[in-house]
Amino acid sequence: xxLQRISAMxxxxxxxxRRSLPRMMEIFFWPLLDLLLWGFITLxxxxxxxxxxxxxxxxxxxxxxxxxxxxxQQGISVSFLEEVWSRNLPNLFVSPLRPGEFxxxxxxxxxxxxxxxxxxxxxxxxYFYSFNIFLLGxxxxxxxxxxxLMGWTMGIVTIAVILRFGQEAEVMAWGLAxxxxxxxxxxxxxxVLPRWLQYLxxxxxxxxxxxxxxxxxxxxxxxWISLFAATALNGAYLLLAVLFFYRNLRIVxxxxxxxxxxxx
Amino acid sequence: MARTVVEVDRLTKIxxxxxxxxxxxxxxxxxxxVGLLGPNGAGKTTLIQMLLALVTPTAGSISILGQPLxxxxxxxxxxxxxxxxxxxxxxxxxxxxNLRVFAKLYAVPRPHEQIDQLVERFEMTRYRDCLTRNxxxxxxxxxxxxxxxxxxxxxxxxxxxxxxxDPDMADKTRRLLREIRAARGLSILYTSHNMKEMEQISxxxxxxxxxxxxxxxxxxxxxxxxxxxxxxxxxxxxxxVGIAGxxxxxxxxx
Numbered sequence: 001x002x003l004q005r006i007s008a009m010x011x012x013x014x015x016x017x018r019r020s021l022p023r024m025m026e027i028f029f030w031p032l033l034d035l036l037l038w039g040f041i042t043l044x045x046x047x048x049x050x051x052x053x054x055x056x057x058x059x060x061x062x063x064x065x066x067x068x069x070x071x072x073q074q075g076i077s078v079s080f081l082e083e084v085w086s087r088n089l090p091n092l093f094v095s096p097l098r099p100g101e102f103x104x105x106x107x108x109x110x111x112x113x114x115x116x117x118x119x120x121x122x123x124x125x126x127y128f129y130s131f132n133i134f135l136l137g138x139x140x141x142x143x144x145x146x147x148x149l150m151g152w153t154m155g156i157v158t159i160a161v162i163l164r165f166g167q168e169a170e171v172m173a174w175g176l177a178x179x180x181x182x183x184x185x186x187x188x189x190x191x192v193l194p195r196w197l198q199y200l201x202x203x204x205x206x207x208x209x210x211x212x213x214x215x216x217x218x219x220x221x222x223x224w225i226s227l228f229a230a231t232a233l234n235g236a237y238l239l240l241a242v243l244f245f246y247r248n249l250r251i252v253x254x255x256x257x258x259x260x261x262x263x264x
Numbered sequence: 265m266a267r268t269v270v271e272v273d274r275l276t277k278i279x280x281x282x283x284x285x286x287x288x289x290x291x292x293x294x295x296x297x298v299g300l301l302g303p304n305g306a307g308k309t310t311l312i313q314m315l316l317a318l319v320t321p322t323a324g325s326i327s328i329l330g331q332p333l334x335x336x337x338x339x340x341x342x343x344x345x346x347x348x349x350x351x352x353x354x355x356x357x358x359x360x361x362n363l364r365v366f367a368k369l370y371a372v373p374r375p376h377e378q379i380d381q382l383v384e385r386f387e388m389t390r391y392r393d394c395l396t397r398n399x400x401x402x403x404x405x406x407x408x409x410x411x412x413x414x415x416x417x418x419x420x421x422x423x424x425x426x427x428x429x430d431p432d433m434a435d436k437t438r439r440l441l442r443e444i445r446a447a448r449g450l451s452i453l454y455t456s457h458n459m460k461e462m463e464q465i466s467x468x469x470x471x472x473x474x475x476x477x478x479x480x481x482x483x484x485x486x487x488x489x490x491x492x493x494x495x496x497x498x499x500x501x502x503x504x505v506g507i508a509g510x511x512x513x514x515x516x517x518x
Contacts, residue, residue: 008368012354015361087352091411094316095369096342256279256310256319259350 001104005097009105010112013079026074027113031067031121038063039129057217060131062186062210064121068144069184069206070177071117072151075110076103077158077173084167090259099249103242106159107152114148139216142227143209149234150205151177156241160248164257185210205230205237266293268330269419269451270315275324277310277475284310286475287324292419295449297441299456299466301495303503306472308455312421315453316346329418342370347412348423349405355397359388359407362396363414370415382410385440387433401428409437413444420452426461434458438465459495469495471502478502 017023042059083089092102125131134140158172183197184206190198201207208230212223252258270292277285285307292298300308313319315326317337326333328340353362360379367375383389386406391399399407405428412420420441426434438461444450456462462469463483471479471486479486479502483495492498 002371004371005369008365011368012357012361012365015357015365016354020356082354086354086356087350088354090318090348090351091346091353091366092369093318094341094344094346095366096338096371097369098338250320253318253320256277256284256313258318259309259313 001098002096002101005095005101006105006108009092009097009102010108013082013109014112016082026078027071027117028120031071031117032124034063034067035060035121035124035128039125042129057131057135058214059187060125060129061133061135061213061217064118064125064133065143065147065209065213066181066184066186067121068114068118069147069151071114072110072148073154073158073177074151074173075113076106076152076155077162077176079106079109080155080159080162081170081173084162093258099246103156103245106155110152110155111148114151118144135217137216137222139212139222139227142231143213146205146209146227146230146234149231149238153234153237153241154180156238156245160241160245163245163252164248166257180204180206183207189214203233205233208233266295268292269294269328270453271327272311272315273325273327275311275314275326276322277307277314277319278322283475285314285321288472288475288477289324290470290477290480292451292453294418294451295445297445297452297454297465297467299454299462299469300472301455301459301462301469301499301502302472303499305474307475308472309423310475311472312346312423312453312455316344316421317341342415343417344419344421345370345412345415345417346421346423347405347408347425349408349425349427350423351408352404353396353407353411356395358393358395359383359399360392362407363410366411367414372414375414378414378416379410382413386410387436402430402433405429406433406437416448418449418451420450422452422454424456425454426456426458434461441465459499463495471498473502 017027038059045059083092122133125133154176158176161169161172183193183201184204185201186206190201190207190211193201208226212226215221215223215226268291272291273289275285275288276283288311300311302308310319314321315328315333317334317340320334329343331340333340357365363379363383364375367379372378383392386409388403388406388410391403396404396407405425409425412422426437429437441450441452442465445452454462454466466483468480468482469486470477479489481489486498487494490498490501492501
């Protein structure tokens with residue numbers, strides 16, 4: 001494992017983000033729009049505060065945490081797509097960069113992106129709506145860690161599929177997170193879902209995080225069982241995602257698809 | 265006696281039911297420039313991709329710098345390099361940024377010196393701070409060639425490297441490659457559809473047709489064997505008729 005090669009890949013993406021307005025928007029503008037939209041909705045809901053206590057806390061907390069998951073996934077899949085779009089993938093795969101280093105570099109880039117996005121949304125939520133994300137206390141770190149791990153898992157699955165099936169699978173980079181959003185209990189508790197969806201939701205690590213967040217905001221205390229369940233599921237899924245990536249890379253090498261990346 | 269840097273033994277690649285490379289064997293010696301010649305679909309690119317570990321062979325073995333592929337993939341890839349007209353570099357980065365990234369990936373010692381020297385030799389100094397997307401196709405090709413020389417490779421794989429260069433720059437590139445070969449014993453495996461270029465630069469040619477090596481030899485030797493005026497004439501014969509060459513499939517050895 002070479003830190004130099006990983007940092008080379010990170011610097012390649014930092015060079016890109018430094019001067020690209022659309023990419024900076026991806027980090028700052030869209031989260032800001034989400035924040036404004038949900039912020040105004042929650043201000044409106046505050047009028048019915050007796051029936052929806054702590055609505056602001058629930059919605060804004062959920063929004064900031066959801067954005068962490070989404071940015072973590074995008075940090076992997078969109079950064080990979082940058083290589084496909086620029087037809088640079090063959091250059092990387094004929095360099096000494098190992099696939100594992102490539103994945104670690106993508107994870108590092110996603111950390112940079114999600115920290116930037118989370119910082120800006122947290123500051124603005126505090127400034128505009130007096131919402132302090134640090135109300136979540138000691139649980140905040142394991143929550144963020146679990147959402148990041150789940151985002152990485154989805155990102156790795158996405159790039160493994162794009163690697164194997166080409167740019168037609170690109171839609172996964174934008175849509176996969178939203179596919180699991182309804183059963184992640186982001187803005188409502190699992191209990192509102194039909195029973196069969198509740199079972200499905202319990203296999204999704206993020207559902208434990210969002211349930212845990214509501215638990216803290218409502219009753220205080222750290223939901224250790226939820227955190228443990230989320231971490232165990234995330235560990236297993238991340239391992240499977242990495243194995244899936246390596247398996248697809250092997251297939252792609254057998255089928256000779258690497259050179260075609262970005263050219264179809 | 266020159267050392268063998270690339271050794272290919274009975275290499276075969278079958279995609280579904282299509283045989284792209286068929287039981288091919290050859291060697292490349294240190295300091296040798298070997299041209300891969302053949303019509304479209306002959307198997308040249310697949311062969312180069314297998315030598316770069318981008319494609320897994322169906323059968324046969326590859327050894328580069330005495331190390332087996334794919335077992336020693338990382339070690340080999342740090343000592344070879346590749347340039348192709350069909351592969352690009354990140355377009356939103358400047359020339360220098362791209363080269364710095366690749367210098368880091370290849371752990372180039374004294375990267376600034378190496379980059380400056382190559383940028384100057386390929387007459388790209390005035391484009392150092394240009395975004396890659398603003399370069400012409402000839403400038404992009406030169407950038408790709410600079411990238412391929414960053415790590416002082418021992419073996420260089422070039423897939424139509426001069427396809428988009430003007431005659432002046434193509435000539436300078438060939439001269440530069442010969443200079444580097446003379447100075448450091450660089451070995452090059454080269455594909456091109458420019459017959460004159462192949463004749464000028466190659467020490468030896470491998471004629472590929474439908475995945476097989478039909479003939480191998482130095483350009484003058486092939487002209488004599490096939491009684492052709494020039495390589496183009498021989499190429500047309502091979503492409504259209506598929507004549508069996510003197511060395512035949514699997515023919516080898518310098």
